Amino acid sequence: MAVKKTKTVFVCQECGYESPKWMGQCICGAWNTFVEEKVLPIDGEDKRRRSSSAGTEGGAGARAKATRISDVRSGDYTRMDTGIGELNRVLGGGMVKGSLTLISGEPGIGKSTLIIQAAAQIAGRYGTVLYVSGEESEEQIRMRADRVCRGSVDNLYLLAETNMEAVMKVAEEIRPVFLIVDSIQTMYSEDLDAAPGSVSQVRLCGNLLMRLGKMGQLPIFIVAHVTKSGELAGPKIVEHLVDCVLHFTGERNQELRILRAFKNRFGTTSEIGAFEMEEEGLIEVENLSxxxxxxxxxxxxxxxxxxxxxxxxxxxxxxxxxxxxxxxxxxxxxxxxxxxxxxxxxxxxxxxxxxxxxxxxxxxxxxxxxxxxxxxxxxxxxxxxxxxxxxxxxxxxxxxxxxxxxxxxxxxxxxxxxxxxxxxxxxxxxxxxxxxxxxxxxxxxxxxxxxxxxxxxxxxxxxxxxxxxxxxxxx
Structure with a gap:
């Protein structure tokens, strides 16, 4: 195992400026403020990291650096209108850029229908949307889109793929404003030999998607399977990892569907959204009472x-x-x-x-x-x-x-x-x-x-x- 060599840098205690050699006066004008520090280089291609360091984007010399909380810009999150009022309500007013949302539900309850309707709306309002499916072919998704989506869907791109590295490469090429992965249990990374859907693969793929979303301010929707008891399948760590956890419920022999948030870092978890399953897709129920x-x-x-x-x-x-x-x-x-x-x-x-x-x-x-x-x-x-x-x-x-x-x-x-x-x-x-x-x-x-x-x-x-x-x- 190769041992990483440390390097020496000199950091100004006034402004944080780094220099490869000691200086009597810093560029900020302060004298005798440089302190010697030992830095362990971090591989910028390390996929386990959440993001690159604040100062540099990747590279062998990338250095992890903490930021004073008072220097972090605070304010309202930038939200995107999904075009579906009930979904916006459950999300807390819209979809937050850079957020990672997990949606689960029984098979056939309408998860994919809801998501492709939202994808079509966002594609028409904001730009390119990438829909990744590991369960259906592109033709099957197109058939559903023809049935439930209204208006033009020219900006909606489809990708039938289960390899996470391939998905991330395509996302970097077309730079979508919204990414959908259906479902996380079908995805796998080349870095692990485990089968898709295993605990290690779900954990790693979730980390890769989080890194992609946080670095690029890209909102991501992840579809997840459920167990026989109705609970979310896979490791519990995925629920802790994401920003929002949504659950779609309803009886398959009834038209009413209820969307509820079990976790929401950007809003309340007490809101519910109501839909009715019709031939043309999910219709919002405004008067639920x-x-x-x-x-x-x-x-x-x-x-x-x-x-x-x-x-x-x-x-x-x-x-x-x-x-x-x-x-x-x-x-x-x-x-x-x-x-x-x-x-x-x-x-x-x-x-x-x-x-x-x-x-x-x-x-x-x-x-x-x-x-x-x-x-x-x-x-x-x-x-x-x-x-x-x-x-x-x-x-x-x-x-x-x-x-x-x-x-x-x-x-x-x-x-x-x-x-x-x-x-x-x-x-x-x-x-x-x-x-x-x-x-x-x-x-x-x-x-x-x-x-x-x-x-x-x-x-x-x-x-x-x-x-x-x-x-x-x-x-």
Whole structure:
């Protein structure tokens, strides 16, 4: 193994000027400020490095150099409009130059469709876009582009390649403004003998793409596979390496698709984007609340409307519940969109604080649309939906319930209740059951809306029975 020889340089402590020999006076005018330093040359072609040094671009004499934080230019990131409003929303306002974004999802969910639509929009707005595919031929990608892309795609270049060195060479030749790699599990580097998709290959290819993007201020989208459990395949280090991690979810037999950010260095992770899969590609869903509430009708037992605040907008949705007598063994608890542990807690509070025992009942809870809302604002709606189906109380399509249930049976305040109320009024709701503390802080109540402020679960149940159209009473 060859030993790298060090060389001696003299550095001015005032301005940082480097000289191969000692000088009494620096070019900045300072005297006797030079200090001798030993420098270990770094190979500029070392692919493991994030970028070249600040002073020189490559070369055997390239020297790593730290920068004072006060000398680093700070300001807003330069963002690119993808031409897709819902994608811009999830990214935090657009795509940041030099960013590395990882997008994953189940096979056939629409990842490639979304990306090629964004690629076509960016190609028409900003210039050359390079789409690298290790899974499909150029003809297959062209067929999809003809179906889902609108307008001219002359600036969109296709490359069917799995060799990372070849991809980087082509990127240097055509200098795209946006690069897409579909997918990272199919790429390999000549520096390793491991098979494509292995931990070492995915890690190395991710590092090479990061180096390419950061050095050239090139935004890069990486498509990734998922495991059987729906988690991102490959080493966890890739998620730490990238700037944004997006996940595309939805049922393949349904049209609705939800895009959510699990990590975003340039924005919030609480935003979601909604799309519908149509023959002409993915269509943005502007009124997501309406699509979630389409099946909510008067007189339906076990259905209650609720709301959560996702990022910068309130989102109204429907919670459904069903109870059935247990035949054998222990009672079953099945949830879709609600944490299993959270449901068990709500059932325990209903038993001890509201006198509703479900120990001999199977309980099923579903958030309509396949959405998994974050936070605890839907607790009250879950409890009321369970009570409604257990007691045979028909639900009201104009009543909405929000609030967190505490272990003492009281209701805790829901965040952004004022904005949720305005959205509920716009959607035609007449009565909103919410924690009393929230109701007291709402000064401007929309016309035609009645706020039912309650302190505990028993009061909320009483308000539900009052709102029920043609209630049949308890069984």
């Amino acid at each position: 309406k699509s979630f509430l389409e099946g909510l009708e008067d007189g339906t037992e076990g259905a209650v409307a609720t709301a959560v605040y996702e990022g910068t907008r309130p989102l109204l949705l429907e919670v459904q519940a069903l109870t059935s007598p247990t035949n054998i063994g222990f009672a079953r608890r099945t949830t879709v969109g609600v944490e299993h542990s959270r449901l068990n807690m709500i059932l325990a509070v209903m038993d001890r604080k509201a006198g509703v025992s479900l120990i001999n009942q199977d309980v099923y809870v579903n958030v309509v649309g396949g959405l998994k809302p974050e936070g605890t604002s839907i607790d009250l709606a879950v409890a009321l939906a369970i009570y409604s189906t257990f007691k045979g109380i028909p639900g009201s399509s104009t009543t909405l319930a929000i609030g967190e249930i505490g272990l003492t049976g009281d209701l805790r305040s829901a965040p952004n209740a004022d904005k949720i109320i305005r959205e509920a009024a716009r959607m035609g709701f007449k009565k909103i059951i919410l924690p009393k503390k929230n109701a007291e802080r709402i000064a401007d109540v929309p016309a035609g809306v009645r706020l039912a402020g309650v302190t505990g679960l028993r009061e909320a149940i009483a308000e539900l029975r009052e709102a029920a159209p043609g209630a049949r009473g308890e069984r």
